[in-house]
Amino acid sequence: MSSVPKRQKLDAAGDGNTSAGPNEEESDALEQIDACQNEIDALNEKASEEILKVEQKYNKLRKPCYEKRSELVKRIPNFWVTSFINHPQVSGILDEEEEECLHALNKLEVEEFEDIKSGYRINFHFDENPYFENKILTKEFHLNSAASENGDWPASTSTPIEWKEGKNLLKQLLTKPYTNKKKRNSDYKTFFDWFSDNADPVNDEIAELIKDDLWPNPLQYYLVPDIEVEPEDDDEIDDNEEEAFDDDDGEEEGDEDLEDEDVK
């Protein structure tokens, strides 16, 4: 807003002020109101900065817990691939051979950028495996102005995968017939398809599910209550997945599962 008050569009009093403009007393009051607004704006900005600092502080405090968790997770074979398979939406993009490949996933990391709002990255750490040479595959999201000085945002990037010969799962999926039993209702047909696609960084449902649902509490997916195990057969699992996607609001569904555990 400019600091000099502008003309009123309407004068509700109908006392003729419209053409003459506000009188001197009113002009003075308006200028002081404008000064008040500037004070309020400055306070709002300071409040945002302080809230950001609190978020940064707790990101740092949470970090050792997440690191400790990562070490513990390494003692459990297939922790992450099992959590992915048990996650109602993420499971929908796992091709059978990708599941096989993800057995080599020994560590998952989600890192918010220092200023939080500008973006985050997801690091997938792999054991030596028959599919590709990379030790770490990273998908990085730059969502806000502060992220990059050259203004290339919103944007996402992903590590180029160095497939071993004859093991390119993306190519195999393109050529082989669609034999996977699972119904796929996501935008992405497969995990590596999702990983490599950077066309729409802003609405990346899978990335958000990993960041806001799997990462804050994977145990709820790794461990599944007995009650859900017994009555389900393959078809029913498919139906559930379908519902979750038809809803077009997968993120919120995930949040419901977290409830008071995802207060960040």
Next chain:
Amino acid sequence: MSSVPKRQKLDAAGDGNTSAGPNEEESDALEQIDACQNEIDALNEKASEEILKVEQKYNKLRKPCYEKRSELVKRIPNFWVTSFINHPQVSGILDEEEEECLHALNKLEVEEFEDIKSGYRINFHFDENPYFENKILTKEFHLNSAASENGDWPASTSTPIEWKEGKNLLKQLLTKPYTNKKKRNSDYKTFFDWFSDNADPVNDEIAELIKDDLWPNPLQYYLVPDIEVEPEDDDEIDDNEEEAFDDDDGEEEGDEDLEDEDVK
């Protein structure tokens, strides 16, 4: 989450652990992961509390600015009614005689409850006027559990209006033919209709526009740039209002006007 790990639904390794259950080493790791999760949950809760404290602190710091603004506003006749009339959505619920009545509105106040998330109240302060006896009309929103111990939420309440004889604008509107020139596309036909209706406290578009748009920065509506004044006639103003409501997303439109001024 329970503190005792439950059985896995799927064992992705396919190494026969499913029936036998995780071995002792894994059980131990899972219990430690669960302890990590509890630490993370506790940190999340602390973060929420600190952020709330920052918000409370700045609500207090903003208060004197808002009070000073209220005093200054009193020096400008019809400040609030003019701001209401110039607001693209709020103007849609102002009946002509209500506009007349709102000339007596000398002070508007929005107060968030101490814990912020539980709700807020809007106080309309009036001069002596021909329409009703009340000096203050209050509309109060209880939106969250913390608001009331008896669990009556979400709910809104509004001061019963003590209409002077023959001046009940709600009754008059019910009986008189619909002569007002303005097109009305809101859920509410008139201002006092809105004020008195507590049927849907959660989706009260008008209350939210007052709280999040008019209250943080009324000057932007009281003062309207010259450029918008000249080409418009009555019919065009009506068309604009219609668009704003057809969009079904009035709040966001208001927020756009605020941009960096509404960082709270």
